[in-house]
Amino acid sequence: SFEVGSTETNRRRGATSRVCSALLRANRSARSERFRRKSIVYGRRRMVRFRWAVHVGGWDPNQEAWSVCEAALNEQEVQEVRKFKRNEDRKRAMVSRLLQKKAAREGLGLTHEDVAIKRTKGRKPFVASVEKEQEDRRKQAPNFNFNISHEGNYVVLASEPLCVTGCDVAAPEEHRLRSIGDKADDFFRSFTKVLTEMEWKDVHGEAGDTEKLDVFRQHWSLKEAYTKALGVGVAFDLGKAEFIICRDEDKRIKGIELHIDGKRQDNCSFSLHRLGDHWVSVAKCPPQDIVDAHGEFRKTFKVPSLHDLYLRKELVAEQPEFVLMSVIELLPDHLKKEYEMHDEDMF
Numbered sequence: 001s002f003e004v005g006s007t008e009t010n011r012r013r014g015a016t017s018r019v020c021s022a023l024l025r026a027n028r029s030a031r032s033e034r035f036r037r038k039s040i041v042y043g044r045r046r047m048v049r050f051r052w053a054v055h056v057g058g059w060d061p062n063q064e065a066w067s068v069c070e071a072a073l074n075e076q077e078v079q080e081v082r083k084f085k086r087n088e089d090r091k092r093a094m095v096s097r098l099l100q101k102k103a104a105r106e107g108l109g110l111t112h113e114d115v116a117i118k119r120t121k122g123r124k125p126f127v128a129s130v131e132k133e134q135e136d137r138r139k140q141a142p143n144f145n146f147n148i149s150h151e152g153n154y155v156v157l158a159s160e161p162l163c164v165t166g167c168d169v170a171a172p173e174e175h176r177l178r179s180i181g182d183k184a185d186d187f188f189r190s191f192t193k194v195l196t197e198m199e200w201k202d203v204h205g206e207a208g209d210t211e212k213l214d215v216f217r218q219h220w221s222l223k224e225a226y227t228k229a230l231g232v233g234v235a236f237d238l239g240k241a242e243f244i245i246c247r248d249e250d251k252r253i254k255g256i257e258l259h260i261d262g263k264r265q266d267n268c269s270f271s272l273h274r275l276g277d278h279w280v281s282v283a284k285c286p287p288q289d290i291v292d293a294h295g296e297f298r299k300t301f302k303v304p305s306l307h308d309l310y311l312r313k314e315l316v317a318e319q320p321e322f323v324l325m326s327v328i329e330l331l332p333d334h335l336k337k338e339y340e341m342h343d344e345d346m347f
Contacts, residue, residue: 166229
């Protein structure tokens with residue numbers, strides 16, 4: 001299926017090259033447009049856009065510090081965290097919930113006690129309600145929403161003020177490779193239908209296993225971020241989404257394009273970020289495309305549908321880099337001093 005000399009392959013390779021050239025031109029144009037265009041609706045208000053990451057691999061709280069973290073959660077959340085058997089999974093679950101609560105406090109001006117996180121039927125988290133006295137904060141983030149992901153050493157969160165967002169962190173596969181003979185191709189056999197033919201060509205275009213796995217994680221992470229942005233859950237066929245990742249001569253990523261069933265999609269934008277040896281993808285899509293069976297999430301939108309002009313402005317907005325945060329930064333103010341007293345890593 002990867003025959004280099006086939007007519008179809010050469011045709012699609014030429015098409016991919018043209019797409020990458022067009023993307024690079026579009027990126028240059030978008031940068032100019034960001035400085036020129038003014039939003040009629042939102043003026044020059046600062047929009048709330050978070051990119052946060054916590055390195056949980058190096059976090060080893062003692063029992064007292066852990067108890068302080070539990071005090072920041074409600075009883076249901078505490079039980080959800082405790083159900084995980086492995087310590088690493090419990091840490092990721094804890095930090096995930098603390099990140100979501102901090103995002104709600106910072107993004108919407110809520111008190112810690114007023115933060116209520118719910119999930120759609122597709123398991124997309126959202127802030128359930130906003131007190132009326134906090135409605136002014138919605139002007140900075142009319143459709144404030146976030147997404148969370150955790151794998152390996154990192155827990156990450158991305159938020160957007162207008163578009164719906166999804167994020168995904170992809171960790172190295174070394175621990176799995178050791179059990180199957182350290183061969184990337186053996187690992188890839190489990191994912192044959194997840195990537196398209198052109199995506200596999202991108203993977204196998206790399207020289208060594210390490211580089212191939214790196215590119216594989218990029219494609220996998222992009223697909224996950226896209227489905228999480230829309231809230232479609234596991235029902236979506238990942239093989240239908242094809243990502244074209246354009247790189248320059250130094251392998252730096254310059255543009256990303258999505259095709260669904262072979263058709264180019266211009267209503268979403270994507271970015272890839274490296275965190276150590278992990279890759280993080282962020283997707284931004286129009287709010288009108290959200291899948292929300294019960295409608296609770298959609299009701300939180302102040303702008304449930306974005307006109308093409310404002311959607312385009314959001315899609316080309318500068319993508320912030322991820323900021324590394326410590327666990328104490330996630331806690332509400334009234335718990336920070338107590339945590340500091342018990343956290344041995346702070347001394």
